Amino acid sequence: MNKFLKFMLIVLILFVGAVSIQFLIKTNEADEQKKLEDAQTSMSPEQLKIETMNAISQIILHQFVENIMLNMEIEIVDGSQNITISLQASEFIDEKTLLKDSYNLLKEIQHVNSINDVTLKWFMNVKSKNTEALTLTFDSKTVHAIDELSYRDLPTAAIHYIKHEQVK
Template sequence: MKNSDEEETIIEAKASMTQEQLKTHTMLLLTEIVLKQFVENIMLNIEIIPVDEKQNVIVSLRASEFLNENTLLKDSYNVLKEIQHMEEINDITLKWFMPVNNKNTEILTVMFDDEALVAFDEISYKDIPQASTQYIKHEHLD
């Protein structure tokens, strides 16, 4: 009985949040997820766009110049596995950047809309290119 009371209190608190408070709450949760997944700080930016009661989120991440597509898919999968449970997120986009010819270049973009996130438990990291709403791979990524 106590858990349902706590859940109801959390739901009421979220309902009374302003857009700015919800944005800050989402940023903190995303930062916590990314920091938990990776030893080093790879987060470059978080952009949050309010959409009705939810948010579209773009997370920019720094990839090492030695990473390949398979590793980035695994890393994306681990982050998305956690993010999928965040009710305030509508669409999530992960953008991976790495140095290419001494310039910070977007090498992989993976987007999941709310429908694709719901089905995320049914896929593996290898399925991300087909299961994602948008998948863009730079030519320099093997």
């Protein structure tokens, strides 16, 4: 019986040790995750802008063969970002194509963190002058629910939709 008690005591000590090690590992992982989240949330507004600009630039480069981005402006409001992107369209593009391109961009932009309002401004060459052709502004709720819409829904889903006379 003495050997059995010693054996059970050793098994109990090993069990307590294994549970303690698991607890320490999980605690360390949780601490590391919290430190990572704290580092991400403690980004300065300028760092947040740069991160967003990089993410959106990569999306636009991925979506379009040619370089069509003219400008990007980011305004931080209450910890979230209002983004205005100016894009160059071909002079032969119609409204349907611009809406499809806008929809594809919004599908990717929805995954960028801290987005509030997104404004897409499409410009076209008209009589050798770069002229604003289509402007769409979407709130964060619409951007994050873009998968539930189609490109045909964009004019009604936008909080601002301005189609200029150059667009067919």
